Amino acid sequence: MTDALFLTSAEVDDLAEPADYVAVVRDAYRQIGEGAPAEPRTKLLNRDPPGMFTTYAAVLPETGAMGGYSYSAGFGAGDAWFMTPLFDAESGEALALLDGASMNPFKTGAAGATAVDALARADVTEIAVIGSGAQARGQLATTATVRDFEAVRVFSPTAENREAFAAEFDDRLDADVSAVASASAALEGADVVITATTASDPVIDDADVEPGTHVTAMGQYHPEKNELPPELVARATYVPDLRARATQDAGSFLAAVEAGLIDEDHVAADLGEVVAGEHPGRTSDDEVTVFDSGGTGIETVAAAYMLYKRASEKGRGQTIDFAPASEALTGE
Helix, strand or coil: CEEEECCCCCHHHHCCCCCHHHHHHHHHHHHHCCCCCCCEEEEECCCCCEEEEEEEEEEEECEEEEEEEEEEEEEECCEEEEEEEEEEECCCEEEEEECCCCCCHHHHHHHHHHHHHHHHCCCCCCEEEEEECCHHHHHHHEEEECCCCEEEEECCCCHHHHHHHHHHHHHHHHCEEEEECCCHHCCCCCCCEEEECCCCCCCCCCHHHHCCCCCCCCCCCCCCCCCCCCHHHHHHHECCCCCHHHHHHCHHHHHHHCCCCCHHHECCCHHHHHHHCCCCCCCCCCCCCEECCCHHHHHHHHHHHHHHHHHHHHCEEEEEECCHHHHCCCCC
């Protein structure tokens, strides 16, 4: 039998700061860029009741862990549950099962922050955030650890939501954080743009994205949903989290292909290749870069293992037993 640890969200949600997530996720993408395996999500859609069941996984040999996410969203309860199984990458033994909900915005935000650090200009000072939900908060909290922003402008359609978001981060960050009445106003003068929405159509205009801007889009992982205009994708150095995902469910990339503006070779590199130094990423100050983040097992395993180690040190969690197949797989 193997003793594994079950950890609730409440037992892990105070164990790491945004910068901690960025550090482990950056290192995880380096491992992927150097050849460690990871695959895009498998997404199963149910019609009645409408819902989605998703899984994805990665192996991080140097971290010493492997695993991923299994989660449901929608269905009859109209909610979501995130389970993160974690295994030892050397022995293969089960290490832990985490309720992965509380870490989700931070581990996904850390992937975006890793991309900003790898692709944005060093001298950026202003950031636009489109969206004001949990994922937008995670993106800003982590991205603010890799660049010193002086101004943050947030737009989302509901004034109350964007104003609450701005008030929260004006207290948390040294930057001047303000809510604005349109996406165009948010992008005016922005060096970095984050889109974190549930929209099916572009939430920003190509004309509002100035030369030299970096854009992180993280609200799209459906072939028919595209947060970014096809023209923007076409003129940008396009970097997805995983190269294979671009043609699977990266809606903005697929919309640009369908419009005849690019072909499938438009992927410059995936994020791991840039972090590992296999691709230069940005090569000029006037270049527009796009990071397309749909969620992977890379950041999930990295974050979960960090939380597992810290929870273990603090004696948190409940031990559960897993029988190895050599004992339990009897057919009797």
